[in-house]
Amino acid sequence: RRSGQYTMNHDHSKKIPDGASFDRSGSQDSLDELSMDDYWKELENIHETRGNNHEERVAVVVKEPDEGELEEEWLKEAGLSNLFGESSGDSLESVVFLSTLTRTQKAAVEKRVETVTQTMRKKNKQHQIPDVRDIFRLQNDSKGKVCDGSESSTVRTSENKNETHDGTKGNFSLGTDEQKSLLEDMPSSDTDINLEISFAEQAANLKDSSVGKMYKGGGGDTLLPNFRLPKDKTGTTKIGDLAPQDMKKVYSLALIELTALYDVLGTEFKQQKAVKIKTKDSGLFGVPLSLLLEQDQKKVPGTKIPLIFQKLIAQIEETTLETEGLLRIPGVATRVKGLCQELEAKFYEGTFNWENVKQHDAASLLKLFIRELPQPLLTVEYLKAFQDVQNLPTRKQQLQALNLLVILLPEANRDTLKVLLEFLQRVIDHRDKNKMTLKNVAMVMAPNLFTFHGFGSKSIEQREFVMAAGTANVMRFMIQYQKLLWTIPKFIVNQVRKQNSESQKKEKKDKAMKKLLKKMAYDREKHEKQEKTPNDTDVPQGVIRVQAPHLSKVSMAIQLTEELKAGDIVARFLSQKSGNVQTLKKEEVFLYEIGGNIGERCLDNDTYMKDLYQLNPNAEWVIKPKQS
Numbered sequence: 001r002r003s004g005q006y007t008m009n010h011d012h013s014k015k016i017p018d019g020a021s022f023d024r025s026g027s028q029d030s031l032d033e034l035s036m037d038d039y040w041k042e043l044e045n046i047h048e049t050r051g052n053n054h055e056e057r058v059a060v061v062v063k064e065p066d067e068g069e070l071e072e073e074w075l076k077e078a079g080l081s082n083l084f085g086e087s088s089g090d091s092l093e094s095v096v097f098l099s100t101l102t103r104t105q106k107a108a109v110e111k112r113v114e115t116v117t118q119t120m121r122k123k124n125k126q127h128q129i130p131d132v133r134d135i136f137r138l139q140n141d142s143k144g145k146v147c148d149g150s151e152s153s154t155v156r157t158s159e160n161k162n163e164t165h166d167g168t169k170g171n172f173s174l175g176t177d178e179q180k181s182l183l184e185d186m187p188s189s190d191t192d193i194n195l196e197i198s199f200a201e202q203a204a205n206l207k208d209s210s211v212g213k214m215y216k217g218g219g220g221d222t223l224l225p226n227f228r229l230p231k232d233k234t235g236t237t238k239i240g241d242l243a244p245q246d247m248k249k250v251y252s253l254a255l256i257e258l259t260a261l262y263d264v265l266g267t268e269f270k271q272q273k274a275v276k277i278k279t280k281d282s283g284l285f286g287v288p289l290s291l292l293l294e295q296d297q298k299k300v301p302g303t304k305i306p307l308i309f310q311k312l313i314a315q316i317e318e319t320t321l322e323t324e325g326l327l328r329i330p331g332v333a334t335r336v337k338g339l340c341q342e343l344e345a346k347f348y349e350g351t352f353n354w355e356n357v358k359q360h361d362a363a364s365l366l367k368l369f370i371r372e373l374p375q376p377l378l379t380v381e382y383l384k385a386f387q388d389v390q391n392l393p394t395r396k397q398q399l400q401a402l403n404l405l406v407i408l409l410p411e412a413n414r415d416t417l418k419v420l421l422e423f424l425q426r427v428i429d430h431r432d433k434n435k436m437t438l439k440n441v442a443m444v445m446a447p448n449l450f451t452f453h454g455f456g457s458k459s460i461e462q463r464e465f466v467m468a469a470g471t472a473n474v475m476r477f478m479i480q481y482q483k484l485l486w487t488i489p490k491f492i493v494n495q496v497r498k499q500n501s502e503s504q505k506k507e508k509k510d511k512a513m514k515k516l517l518k519k520m521a522y523d524r525e526k527h528e529k530q531e532k533t534p535n536d537t538d539v540p541q542g543v544i545r546v547q548a549p550h551l552s553k554v555s556m557a558i559q560l561t562e563e564l565k566a567g568d569i570v571a572r573f574l575s576q577k578s579g580n581v582q583t584l585k586k587e588e589v590f591l592y593e594i595g596g597n598i599g600e601r602c603l604d605n606d607t608y609m610k611d612l613y614q615l616n617p618n619a620e621w622v623i624k625p626k627q628s
Contacts, residue, residue: 038328038443039468045330046447049337049368068119070270071112074259077271079252083113096502097249100495101256104200108260190396191225195232195489199400200260206394207264224438224480225395229487234615235566235607237488239407239414242496243599249496250407250488257492258385258404267391271381279374283344284308286372289412299348304415308347309369313423315354315362321426322433323359328444331361339365367448370420377413377420377449378405387450389477390470399481402474406485421482428479442475449475497597497616504597544613548573548623550589558621560610566591567605573623590626593619602626 075081080094101109194202229236242250262269280287282295289306296307316326330336339361346352357365370377378386382405389405392398406414424441431437436444450471478485543557546569553576558569569591593601596618603612613619 036443036468036472038440039447039472042328042444042447043451045333045364046371046451049333049364068116070273071115071119073273074112074255074271075109075116077252078109078255079248080109080113083109096499096506097252099502100498102198102201102260102491104198104204104260104264105253105256108200108256108263111263112259191227192230193227193396193399193484195229195487196491198257198260198491199397199404199489200257200264202400203261203264203397224476227396227399227481227484229484231606232490233608233611234490235601235604235612237490237493237601238604239486239488241602241604242488242493243601246496246500246599246601249499250492253492253495254404254407258401258408261397261401261404262385262388265392265397267388269385269388272384273381284347285340285344285369286374288374289377289416290410293412304412305419306369306416308343309366309416309419311347311354312362312366312369313419315357316359316366317423317426319359321430324433324435326359326427326434326436327363327367327424327441328436329360331358331364336361336364336368340368367445370448377417379409379413382408383450386474387467387471389474390467395477398474398477399484402477402481403485403487403489407488417478418482418486421479424479425482438476438479439472442472442479446472446475493598493601500599501597544609544621546573546591546621546623548589550624552576558609560613562608562610564609565605566603566607566609569609569621570605570623588625589623592622592624594622595620 072081075083079097082094098106098109259269279291281291284292287295292306292308293303296303300307335358339357343352343365376383386402386405389398389401392401406417409417424445427434427436428438428441446468450467542560544560545555546558547555551573553573556573558564558572570586570589574586574589590605591603591607593603593612593616596616598616598619
């Protein structure tokens, strides 16, 4: 037994005596026992490796939160901390944000604000404590079209479904009724992932409708559905396509949406909170991811994945991915430990001899790196939420939850996870030779990602048996649908657009007010001319001006047609070659939508420009290389 334990607020009542064998019957899932063998073997290898590692590890403790503390933290994370506390009077800046929320998202916010408010009243804090209904009434007064504050906006039952909760107009209205009619109009295939409508709204409608059969999404059949994203004419938005200020909004919305989805489905969503602990501040194994990257960026500026992680994957691939039992067969534990120590000493000096590293040892080192992270790759905050995905009723909802969770991960964790999942898929691509199918790889990798080293206490191993098949299924999902998981749902991008345009309107009003107050003697005519956008002045209707500062042809007026795509515009610019400008390849440059109702968005080549122009007529269009 190691001294370091990861204490979590779970039920520790069921203890397992030391040395108890793994009771496989507890896996409570339709994955047969045989297929679980790889999982238990991997767990035994992990325990054996730990047995050889006598170093004391500092305990990572998850704090037992006080009443209302989790909700308070949640509101802060969601960017809504000014709905309570000392700054609660200043909640007007949240009005715009709240006005863009769907009915289920509002219900999730209300629920948390209510808890915090009650806690504060109990503690009798000397803050102004808003009534939750006032918050939504505030919006009502300011906009006249947001969900009625006097009535709790929890998920409506069937009799009042026809009320309009959000009468906002515009190309990306999020009105619940409009969402409903969209839901009814769309030919919904079981395998189509609808990104236009809030996932929680879809779940609420499924619950309300008699046809919505909820089925248990366990791992019964080995074939996973062939989920796909229907083509979006205004372009698919991937993580990494948006500017940081918009990503911040995406994060807040994803957190509220995930919470709303879990609320609708009756699953508890609680972020865990880790207490800060002392960790290694240099080295390779057992170093926090952010620190490791800081260290690596001094060697390789701009690197987003730890160098040791990249090198271990390259080392495994260098031999061949056709080796039978790759990832499943462990390296020799004592040799792996020796290599680990040698790497710590020589990796950064460049004197480590990689020829001594056998392929299975490199695979063991890769898994060891993941397990030794002081906080799990899926983070302390969200590890439990990732595990709980297995409890959601349908496979589609499990996928939707994973999509939102990936968005919520810190950038370093998300980038590292992406590289890992892409590598695992390449291993699976050679399954005919290496005998490592999706199921096998998921079985072997799940204990490394989900049984964080702090879970070493025997009391939590009891939960392990129940969790095993479930986490292996979550792992399968993450590998199988990784391309879908890095997509930002359109309904969230639309909410960001709406927030941006509402804020701009508000800013314009404020500016106008200030100008009046200062009584600046502006020449009205001149002022109006300045206000005009370049689109109004030098470009006729139905034509956009595209700038390309990095290319030989720096600007072009482009006539919009129904079929014109972003890729066509890039190709048109690249065909105008000139000798004196460095030639850029088609894969290196992208068309960007900048300003208007979005900060900045990199467009996928299949974006239909006329449709996007209608969504954001005030944007500027620039061709440039994608920032790494």
